Amino acid sequence: MSEIRTTRGGEDEFPNEDRAKNDDPSSTEEANAQAEQERRHGNPLQKAVHAVDDTQARTPLLAFPLAVVKKFGDDDGGNLAALIAYYGFLSVFPLMLALTTILGFLFQNNPELRDSITKSALQQFPVLGPQLQQRSLHGNWFALIAGLAGAVWAGLGVVNAAQNAFNAVWDVPRVDRPNLVLRTLKGLLMLVVTAALLALSGFLSGVGQGSSGVSALQILSILGSVVVNFVLFAAAFRILTTADVSWKDVAPGAILAAIAWTILLLIGQWFVNSRIQGASEVYGTFAVVIGLLAWLYLASQITLFAAEVNVVLKKHLWPRSITNPPVREADERAFARQAKEQERIPPQDVEVDYSDDDQQRRAG
Secondary structure (H helix, E strand, O other): OOEEEEEEOOEEOOOOOOOOOOOOOOOHHHHHHHHHHHHHHOOHHHHHHHHHHHHHHHOHHHHHHHHHHHHHHHOOHHHHHHHHHHHHHHHHHHHHHHHHHHHHHHOOOOHHHHHHHHHHHHOOOOOOHHHHOOOOOOOOHHHHHHHHHHHHHHHHHHHHHHHHHHHHHOOOOHHHOOOHHHHHHHHHHHHHHHHHHHHHHHHHHHHOOOOOOOOHHHHHHHHHHHHHHHHHHHHHHHHOOOOOOOHHHHHHHHHHHHHHHHHHHHHHHHHHHHHHOOOOHHHHHHHHHHHHHHHHHHHHHHHHHHHHHHHHHHHOOOOOOOOOOOOOHHHHHHHHHHHHOOOOOOOOEEEEEOOOOOOOEOOO
């Protein structure tokens, strides 16, 4: 049985407290011995489960996806994705409103290019984009600046939710997570990067819209947009976490997210064109709200799964066990990192022990 110790001044706060109140194994060795006993002398169901588990552990094409799914579950990825979707629902309208307003000022002398970039950028949000295509902020300079500031501040909600999720994915101890000021600065930086890359992606997409049929220019513009999306996800995976990660560490997940985002975008556009367009006013309003929430939730889940891919690869958190016991080395590392994440103040030191002796394994 794993033991979590909170030390104060180098001494255990709960020394030698026996937490084994039942017949559960008290060490990794006992757990694996129990699993071996089940393999040899267990009932048919136990033997079948261990056979499947041993097969996936020996097969990287099965072991790695399973480890990503288990890490997603360990981190409560579904709840994190729901939180991102909730704040995204509240943030996407003011952020897109701010983006269209800024583009209107930057390209006021070139309305054709402005409309092309705006339309293509809003296509990244297929359910809501058509609702914002003809809207922007107006008024005198003071009212405009105040409106933009309010829109950006409201938009920080989704970025802060993403920061919290990515730090949880990387098991960053709570004591090491950024304070309000640093979190806000990182959020603003990410908003600037996102706006610039969305505008660039929209420009590239708009380049190929003028030609009919499938042309080389259209193919190049689509590939360029995919590359821009890859850069966007790579920047988000690196900027929005306190963990020490490099561009190489976040590249696999960014590639996966960019491809999945493109597929999800096509599905969203099909949904709008086939199900929402032409619907009655009441039905269309409900469809936009429900469709946007569902689309944001799926996008958030895809993004977090892609982030989990980076963590599992970098920390080599695979192969994992389908059920415990057995307890594999990757299971020990994953659970130790999860326990270490709960450190909340500098003097606190969480240590995890998987054995009966005093040898302790620290989260890596």
